[in-house]
Structures are given as structure tokens and as C-alpha cells.
Amino acid sequence: MKIFTALFIFIFCTLSAQRVLPFDTLRIKEVRDLFADDYGNIYLYKNKDFSFTKYDSVGKQLGKLMFTVPFRVQGVQNPLSIALFSENAQEMKFVDQNLNEIQKIDFKQKFTFIKHAYAEDLQQIWLLDESTKRLLQYNFRNDTTINSYPFDASFDDLIDLLVYENKVYILTKNQFKIYNLKFEKLYEAPVENGKRLRRENEFVLIVAQNSVFKYIPDKELVKIFEDPDVQIVEKNSLAYFEIKGNKLYLYNLENQKDSKKQTAPETPKNDTEKQWMN
Numbered sequence: 001m002k003i004f005t006a007l008f009i010f011i012f013c014t015l016s017a018q019r020v021l022p023f024d025t026l027r028i029k030e031v032r033d034l035f036a037d038d039y040g041n042i043y044l045y046k047n048k049d050f051s052f053t054k055y056d057s058v059g060k061q062l063g064k065l066m067f068t069v070p071f072r073v074q075g076v077q078n079p080l081s082i083a084l085f086s087e088n089a090q091e092m093k094f095v096d097q098n099l100n101e102i103q104k105i106d107f108k109q110k111f112t113f114i115k116h117a118y119a120e121d122l123q124q125i126w127l128l129d130e131s132t133k134r135l136l137q138y139n140f141r142n143d144t145t146i147n148s149y150p151f152d153a154s155f156d157d158l159i160d161l162l163v164y165e166n167k168v169y170i171l172t173k174n175q176f177k178i179y180n181l182k183f184e185k186l187y188e189a190p191v192e193n194g195k196r197l198r199r200e201n202e203f204v205l206i207v208a209q210n211s212v213f214k215y216i217p218d219k220e221l222v223k224i225f226e227d228p229d230v231q232i233v234e235k236n237s238l239a240y241f242e243i244k245g246n247k248l249y250l251y252n253l254e255n256q257k258d259s260k261k262q263t264a265p266e267t268p269k270n271d272t273e274k275q276w277m278n
Helices: 002-015 255-266 272-277
Strands: 018-020 033-036 042-046 051-055 061-066 082-086 091-095 101-106 114-119 124-129 134-139 144-150 158-164 167-172 175-180 185-190 194-200 203-208 211-216 220-226 232-235 239-244 247-252
Touching: 033 232, 033 239, 082 114, 091 114, 114 158, 124 158, 158 194, 167 194, 175 211, 203 232, 211 232
Parallel strands: none
Antiparallel strands: 018 247, 033 042, 042 051, 051 061, 082 091, 091 101, 114 124, 124 134, 134 144, 158 167, 167 175, 175 185, 194 203, 203 211, 211 220, 232 239, 239 247
């Protein structure tokens, strides 16, 4: 029965409501990263020319940014204020729904060298200062450092950082780690090819190259989506997106079914996600 259930979930995840979105090969070619907001808009970042372009669901271009240095897009959960950070330029930009710049923060004027920045909201940014090995809580509205915490870890393999409810979530080249603000390790799990962290309600997700993981608070890390042949994967609250073979695919999962599938690890007798993962 367990094998049948696991097989059903695998088929459901790979075939459920799959469709190809109308994006031509030239738009998809050489895309470094893919984002999707909950309004059905698609964002493509290309590292070759440092471009960040927004499209609607039928492929119509809605906005475009061209950078002179690499920028890291934090996420598009709030499409009215999208945060982008550049380690090279030592600055963070906020852009609106049309990708017009609404604010720029220059860290060179106040800090030595910021390795990573995470915008918690429209007032506060968490900063990793590499020179002082500290995690800073910075209110950019009034230019005030609220708190400073020692961060005694290697910055070399850091990929992404997220702070939520006094916990620091760290993604490195090979691991996912959680610390409290005293830098006491609370959790650690191996993750390969992780690309970024994102928060979905009370859950923290890890978007990897060809899979998506979900951290069940105080329990475990589970794989909720995987396609070994995909180039890039993305998730919003309603669907999964893939770039595979220079085509953009959408897997429209119903909220109720998706929620049941994701929370299955909480019931040991119905631990279907682990079976699918193996």
C-alpha cells in the first residue's frame, strides 16, 4: 500500500496539470535563475548580461533591469517591493512592480564589507559583515544599527541567509543550518546544489537546482518536489515551475492536495515523501 501511495505521489507531482508556458527559446536560453510571483508573473535573471526581466503568464514583457555588476534577487513574494543585493557594488536596491528603482542603500558609506544582506521588511535588513564577523540588524529607514551578534562561521561557502522569529537560517554549498541569535546550532542537514532560501508562511523552503525542500519546524527537512532532468526549478504558493530543454513548464498543484502531500512526514505511517525521495 505504501509503495502504491508513493508511486501515486510521484506521478501526481510529475504529471499533474503540466503545461508549457509560451516563452520562446531565446528568452529561456542562458537563464541563470527563475522566479514566479503569486500573480502568475515570471522573472528571468541572466548572468551573462546581468539582466532581470519580468513577463506576464503569456510571455509579454512587463519590465527589465540591466545591471553593470551581478545582483542577487532575494525573491518576488512581494512584487511591489523586490529586494536585490550586490556584493560587488556593496549596495541593495528595491524595485517596484514595473522594476523601476524605488530605493538604493549604499553599504560602503557605513560598513566595511557586507557579504550578504536579507531584507526582512520595508524597514529592516539583516547584514553579514565579513570584516567584523557579525550579524547586524539594520534599520535603513533611520540609518540605525539595532543589534549586533557575533557570527563565528566561515563566509566562504555561504549561499543564502534568512532570519525569521529569532532564528538564522543558513544555506551553504552542502548544508542547511539553523542557529539562534547566540550562534548556537539548532539544526543541520545535508543539501546539495542549494540555490536560495525563501519563506512560505511559517515554513522555510530551500530551492535547489532540480528540487525543493521544506523545513518542518523543530522536526525535519523533507523533499517536496524533484525532477532530475530539470535545469532550474521554482515554486510560488500555487505551482511549481521548471526550465527544461529550453522550455518553461508549469505544474499547477491544487492547494489542498499539495498541502496534504507536504505534511505527510508528520504521520510516520504515511511517510510518503521520504519514500518518494528515496
